[in-house]
Structure formats: structure tokens, C-alpha cells
Amino acid sequence: MNVSSLWQDCLSHLQDKVSTMDFSTWLRPLQAEITDDGLILYAPNRYVKKWVEDKYLPQIRETASFLSKNERFGVKIIDGIKPENKPQAKPQTSILNANKAAENKPFRSNLNPKHTFDNFVEGKSNQMARAVAQKVADNPGGPTSNPLYLYGGTGLGKTHLLHAIGNGIVALNPDAKVVYMHSERFVQDMVKALRNDNIENFKKFYRSLDALLIDDIQFFAGKEGSQEEFFHTFNALFESNHQIILTSDRYPKEIDKIEDRLKSRFGWGLSIAIEPPDLETRVAILMKKAEENSLALPEEVAFFIGQKLRTNVRELEGALNRVSAYANFTGKHITIDFVREALKDMLALQDKLVTIENIQKTVAEYYKIKVSDLKSKSRSRSVTRPRQLAMALAKELTNRSLPEIGKAFGDRDHTTVLHACRTIADLREKDNNIQEDFSNLIRTLSA
Numbered sequence: 001m002n003v004s005s006l007w008q009d010c011l012s013h014l015q016d017k018v019s020t021m022d023f024s025t026w027l028r029p030l031q032a033e034i035t036d037d038g039l040i041l042y043a044p045n046r047y048v049k050k051w052v053e054d055k056y057l058p059q060i061r062e063t064a065s066f067l068s069k070n071e072r073f074g075v076k077i078i079d080g081i082k083p084e085n086k087p088q089a090k091p092q093t094s095i096l097n098a099n100k101a102a103e104n105k106p107f108r109s110n111l112n113p114k115h116t117f118d119n120f121v122e123g124k125s126n127q128m129a130r131a132v133a134q135k136v137a138d139n140p141g142g143p144t145s146n147p148l149y150l151y152g153g154t155g156l157g158k159t160h161l162l163h164a165i166g167n168g169i170v171a172l173n174p175d176a177k178v179v180y181m182h183s184e185r186f187v188q189d190m191v192k193a194l195r196n197d198n199i200e201n202f203k204k205f206y207r208s209l210d211a212l213l214i215d216d217i218q219f220f221a222g223k224e225g226s227q228e229e230f231f232h233t234f235n236a237l238f239e240s241n242h243q244i245i246l247t248s249d250r251y252p253k254e255i256d257k258i259e260d261r262l263k264s265r266f267g268w269g270l271s272i273a274i275e276p277p278d279l280e281t282r283v284a285i286l287m288k289k290a291e292e293n294s295l296a297l298p299e300e301v302a303f304f305i306g307q308k309l310r311t312n313v314r315e316l317e318g319a320l321n322r323v324s325a326y327a328n329f330t331g332k333h334i335t336i337d338f339v340r341e342a343l344k345d346m347l348a349l350q351d352k353l354v355t356i357e358n359i360q361k362t363v364a365e366y367y368k369i370k371v372s373d374l375k376s377k378s379r380s381r382s383v384t385r386p387r388q389l390a391m392a393l394a395k396e397l398t399n400r401s402l403p404e405i406g407k408a409f410g411d412r413d414h415t416t417v418l419h420a421c422r423t424i425a426d427l428r429e430k431d432n433n434i435q436e437d438f439s440n441l442i443r444t445l446s447a
């Protein structure tokens with residue numbers, strides 16, 4: 001058995017289970033050796049040995065048994081230096097030295113190497129976010145984009161970009177300490193640190209990072225203790241020009257139950273929205289993902305899927321995985337009919353979810369008018385614009401034909417619907433308010 005790969009595999013498993021700080025402080029400095037008795041782990045000092053024995057030995061044993069497929073696989077922790085390393089190193093005696101031992105090794109970041117800029121498909125909806133993300137990766141801690149705050153609906157690529165930035169920073173500076181963290185995990189780690197009387201190390205660890213990437217910060221809502229700690233971490237990193245990148249499902253000021261002082265800090269740098277991808281981008285994403293998976297996806301089929309599934313990229317990936325599995329299983333070529341069958345339930349759900357009635361109700365609520373106004377002959381400006389938007393949304397989000405849409409809006413002609421769609425497309429280019437209303441409504445209807 002290869003000791004290095006067994007211990008590396010153990011570490012990879014444990015990395016997901018213990019806090020990032022504990023992982024770096026206690027597990028990463030251990031040196032491994034395999035003997036007739038099993039795995040021997042060398043701790044840099046007695047303190048580390050005792051800590052690992054008390055807190056992690058059962059977990060390490062369980063992981064090593066699982067990976068070695070040997071239930072009785074022994075694991076022992078020794079306070080000392082691995083024999084082959086003896087000439088170079090002396091035993092260390094304190095917790096600070098234990099941290100130092102960790103510092104001397106390359107920092108083991110927890111970034112997902114699969115999320116890069118190269119495989120992030122760019123389109124109108126995410127162009128700005130991608131460009132700024134690249135800029136931050138090239139120049140972390142720069143004055144104008146710290147913190148970088150990316151927000152938008154679920155499955156639109158915020159986490160992907162977060163990792164891409166982290167990977168970019170590490171590619172340029174392999175020594176950079178970059179940590180990705182879901183906000184819920186930050187909260188859990190902090191609670192654990194408090195429980196284990198380890199909060200000082202927790203603070204020290206987070207404040208020593210070059211870049212801290214926190215995902216879905218809306219989960220801090222209502223957790224005052226974590227907000228307080230994060231506030232201080234934020235300040236410490238910010239003041240030393242270390243990069244902070246945050247994601248959320250909404251604009252900073254719109255997050256409920258987050259202290260105002262934090263919300264205002266979130267907006268100190270750059271806040272960029274990621275919108276749902278348009279049809280062209282959805283097709284490009286499908287084609288790119290198909291290529292990555294060596295799936296022969298004809299463009300017209302990608303177009304068909306992209307037209308049907310409009311909400312987010314995660315959904316597109318799910319659809320593509322399903323198509324791929326069906327194609328492998330049946331050995332058939334991928335055609336539109338094939339996809340119709342493979343994705344039957346997803347497509348039916350989509351058709352059922354967004355109806356013209358649903359759109360009319362949502363738009364009426366959004367603009368505080370009545371559904372009957374949308375169907376009426378009224379030409380008042382407060383009604384015509386929402387009506388045009390509702391028609392354009394019906395065209396975008398349902399499979400209804402122009403005449404069918406016209407009929408649902410007070411028996412109007414299909415040319416009126418076409419005119420509404422063109423007007424809204426035009427206004428979305430020129431008028432930020434209309435663009436924002438359109439995006440908000442799509443988000444609400446796709447949620």
C-alpha cells in the first residue's frame with residue numbers, strides 16, 4: 001500500500017468533515033508512515049498528539065479502515081518526527097510551533113479545481129461578473145473591488161465563479177492562503193471553536209488568510225454571534241488589503257436579519273448581479289458541457305433544451321446528465337424526439353409551472369395593479385408597460401403561440417403581442433429599470 005496516497009486520501013475525506021481551521025492546525029502537520037502495525041502518524045509535539053488522539057483518532061481510524069478496506073487497520077499517533085525526516089527537523093513543543101509546521105508546508109486550499117474561468121461560459125447575463133472576477137483573480141485585494149459581492153438566483157454560477165477566482169489567485173501565487181467556505185460552515189466551525197475553547201485559534205486562522213471566499217452569506221441571517229465574528233474577520237482582512245469575496249441570492253441591502261453595519265460593508269467594494277442566462281448562452285453552455293462529457297449533442301437539440309429549460313444552469317446540467325445516461329443506456333442517437341422522451345417529466349413540470357395566468361398574477365402584484373387591468377382596453381401608461389412586460393414574459397416562459405397569448409390578454413391580435421415583445425426587448429437594452437423589473441419577474445416566476 002502506498003502510504004502517501006492512503007494518507008492523502010484520508011486527508012481528502014477528513015477535509016470535508018472537520019473545520020478548515022482544525023484541518024490546517026491539527027491534521028495537516030501530521031506525517032504518515034505505514035508499518036506492520038498499520039498507519040503511524042507523527043505529531044510535531046505532545047500537545048498536537050493529545051489533541052488529535054482526543055478529537056480525531058476514531059474518525060481517522062474509521063476513514064483509514066474504509067479506504068484500506070481493512071476493518072482492523074491500525075492507526076497510532078506518536079509524538080515525534082518521522083524517522084526519515086529526523087536529520088532535518090527537531091521535535092517541537094508548542095501549539096505555535098505546530099502552526100508553524102503547518103505554515104512551512106504549501107497551504108492546502110479547499111478550492112474545487114473543476115471550477116475555472118476556462119470552463120465558465122460567458123454571455124450577456126454574466127459578462128460583467130466574469131470580467132470583474134477575472135480582475136480580482138489577477139489583482140486580489142485591489143482597492144476598487146474589495147469586497148467583491150456577487151448576487152443572483154440559484155444555479156447561475158456564483159459558486160463556480162467564486163472557485164474560479166480562488167483558483168486564479170492560487171495559480172498566480174501558489175503560496176496564497178485562499179479558503180472557500182459556505183456561510184453555514186463558517187457558523188458551524190465557529191460554534192465548534194467556541195465549544196472546544198478554541199475561538200482564539202479560529203480568529204487567528206481566518207484573519208491570516210490572503211483571500212476569504214464566503215458563499216451564500218444570506219445564511220448568516222439571524223445568527224448574531226456569527227455576524228459579530230464575521231464583522232471582525234471582515235475588518236481585519238479588509239484593513240490588510242486581503243481579498244474578501246461574497247455571494248448571496250440578493251443585493252446586500254435586501255438581505256433580511258443581517259446587521260446594518262455588515263450590509264453596508266458588503267457594499268463597500270463592487271456588487272455585481274448574475275442574471276439568468278439568455279437562450280444563446282443556455283445553448284452555448286449546453287454545447288460546452290456536452291463537449292466536456294464527449295456527448296454528441298446536435299446544436300438543434302441543444303437549442304430545443306435551451307428553449308424549454310430556462311431557469312438556471314444547474315437545471316440544464318441535470319437535463320444533460322439525464323440525456324447522456326439515456327443515450328448510453330439505449331445506444332440511440334440524440335434527437336429532439338429522443339430528448340422529449342428522456343426529459344418528459346422535466347418538460348411537463350416546466351410547462352405546468354409557468355402559465356399565462358401565473359404570469360399575469362405575478363406582474364399585476366409586482367406593479368400593484370389588477371389582473372383585469374392587464375386584459376382591459378386601458379391605454380394608461382401605468383397599465384400598458386406592465387401589460388407589454390407580461391406578454392413578453394409569456395412569450396419567453398411558456399410555449400404558447402402569439403395568438404394564444406393575445407387571446408389571454410383581452411382578445412388582442414398576435415401583432416400586438418409581437419410589438420410588445422419587440423418593445424420590451426428594446427427597452428431592456430436601454431432602460432435599466434425595465435431590465436431590472438424583467439429580471440426580478442423572471443426570478444419570481446422561476447423560483
Ligand SMILES: Nc1ncnc2c1ncn2[C@@H]1O[C@H](COP(=O)(O)OP(=O)(O)OP(=O)(O)O)[C@@H](O)[C@H]1O
Nearest residue numbers: 119120121122153154155156157158159160313314
Ligand atoms: N456560465 C457558466 N458556464 C459553465 N457552467 C456554469 C455556468 N454557470 C453555472 N454553471 C454550472 O452550473 C452549476 C450551478 O452553478 P453554481 O453552483 O455556481 O450556482 P450558484 O449560483 O452558486 O447557485 P446557488 O445559489 O444555488 O448556490 C455548476 O455546476 C456550475 O459549474
